[in-house]
Amino acid sequence: MKTPLHIPLRYLVPLTLLLAIILVLLLRPVRQKKARELEIERTAAVVEQVRRIGELSSAGYYEELVLTDKDESYLSELKRVSGLNRLTGNSDFVLICKGRVRAGFDLTKVQGSDFSVSGDTLRLTLPPVEILDVVLNPADYELFAGHRTHEETTGLLLQAKQRLRADAVRDGILDQAELSAEGQLRRLFSAMGYREVLLTFRKEYPLRSGAGR
Amino acid sequence: MRRLAPVLLVLLLAACSPRPSLQDQLTERLTALSRTAELGTVEYTVRKAIRARDEGEWFKVGNRRILFSCTAHIKAGINLSRIPLDQIVVDEGSRSVSLVLPHATVQSINLPPEEIRLEYEDVTGFRLHFSDQERQALLKQGERDIVRDIPQLGILTEAEENALEFFRPMLVQMGFENIQIRFE
Numbered sequence: 001m002k003t004p005l006h007i008p009l010r011y012l013v014p015l016t017l018l019l020a021i022i023l024v025l026l027l028r029p030v031r032q033k034k035a036r037e038l039e040i041e042r043t044a045a046v047v048e049q050v051r052r053i054g055e056l057s058s059a060g061y062y063e064e065l066v067l068t069d070k071d072e073s074y075l076s077e078l079k080r081v082s083g084l085n086r087l088t089g090n091s092d093f094v095l096i097c098k099g100r101v102r103a104g105f106d107l108t109k110v111q112g113s114d115f116s117v118s119g120d121t122l123r124l125t126l127p128p129v130e131i132l133d134v135v136l137n138p139a140d141y142e143l144f145a146g147h148r149t150h151e152e153t154t155g156l157l158l159q160a161k162q163r164l165r166a167d168a169v170r171d172g173i174l175d176q177a178e179l180s181a182e183g184q185l186r187r188l189f190s191a192m193g194y195r196e197v198l199l200t201f202r203k204e205y206p207l208r209s210g211a212g213r
Numbered sequence: 214m215r216r217l218a219p220v221l222l223v224l225l226l227a228a229c230s231p232r233p234s235l236q237d238q239l240t241e242r243l244t245a246l247s248r249t250a251e252l253g254t255v256e257y258t259v260r261k262a263i264r265a266r267d268e269g270e271w272f273k274v275g276n277r278r279i280l281f282s283c284t285a286h287i288k289a290g291i292n293l294s295r296i297p298l299d300q301i302v303v304d305e306g307s308r309s310v311s312l313v314l315p316h317a318t319v320q321s322i323n324l325p326p327e328e329i330r331l332e333y334e335d336v337t338g339f340r341l342h343f344s345d346q347e348r349q350a351l352l353k354q355g356e357r358d359i360v361r362d363i364p365q366l367g368i369l370t371e372a373e374e375n376a377l378e379f380f381r382p383m384l385v386q387m388g389f390e391n392i393q394i395r396f397e
Contacts, residue, residue, distance in 0.1 A: 040264070041264040044261075045259045047366060054252070056251070064244075115386060143345050150331040191301045192310065
């Protein structure tokens with residue numbers, strides 16, 4: 001018959017201490033991870049401006065792009081040539097962006113003479129199609145590699161926005177916006193009883209300089 | 214050898230032909246052009262401060278604090294493609310029209326990168342500066358907070374009022390005298 005394990009009292013205290021230390025060490029990473037989280041303070045959003053607009057957004061464009069900012073400093077070149085970057089990693093900065101572009105018409109630019117009705121014919125001349133927004137919010141990009149200052153990252157994001165805008169125009173967002181608006185407005189006015197809906201577009205095609213923040 | 218020569222030639226040509234770069238391949242796959250029909254009627258410009266502090270743990274000497282300010286442009290309006298066309302009732306005799314518009318929705322939330330400013334950063338003791346990932350996580354949180362606060366701004370009510378102001382004069386110019394517009 002086996003005798004129950006009997007631990008002498010003089011070993012019990014150090015053993016308990018040892019167990020406690022092991023337990024603390026095991027739990028430490030969990031506690032540290034929780035403590036490491038940043039404390040974000042709640043602040044209210046303040047409405048600065050309310051503006052009445054009349055924007056007919058008739059086409060959208062979505063693109064995912066990878067933006068690389070190569071580190072061309074002397075030190076980086078040296079690391080590259082010597083093969084040291086295999087150990088330390090290179091300092092190129094890579095961003096993966098998912099941006100959206102909206103295009104359409106600023107209907108506040110429609111003047112009285114642009115809109116006329118005679119019998120069952122409706123005539124409407126729309127202002128030139130333009131890029132309304134280029135959206136690249138913090139949730140729309142991901143830092144893949146490297147690090148830069150806040151200002152440097154902002155510079156890269158602005159480059160990404162320019163590319164998004166250019167790619168959207170190249171892929172035909174402005175033509176698509178005209179086609180889509182034409183179809184939609186024709187449908188709407190026809191439903192109101194107009195047999196003939198004559199839509200024309202003022203052709204300027206400039207990329208509004210202040211648009212597409 | 215004679216049989217092998219054309220095969221080798223084809224392989225050589227295939228190897229020499231220019232291949233689209235990885236970026237080009239990615240772009241081709243990940244672009245999408247879509248049709249929309251949204252009438253934006255109001256834009257709210259909202260400013261927000263994004264603040265965070267990191268006191269660290271007892272064994273970390275020093276604190277870290279950071280403050281960003283950002284501006285968000287929120288546009289709201291109605292989706293024209295959701296106007297029920299079969300519910301447009303026109304009576305030419307009495308020059309009246311009845312129209313049902315869909316309720317307003319938020320159409321775009323834009324936080325331009327150039328309007329996100331790092332106003333203050335304070336790192337003391339042996340602490341490291343905020344990393345790129347930490348800064349972006351903070352900005353993402355700020356964006357989420359702005360989105361969460363949208364219902365309290367009253368932007369949707371204003372968007373619907375402006376939509377009425379947009380449609381009414383247009384319908385008057387079309388010759389209608391009795392105009393009924395409601396949101397459903």
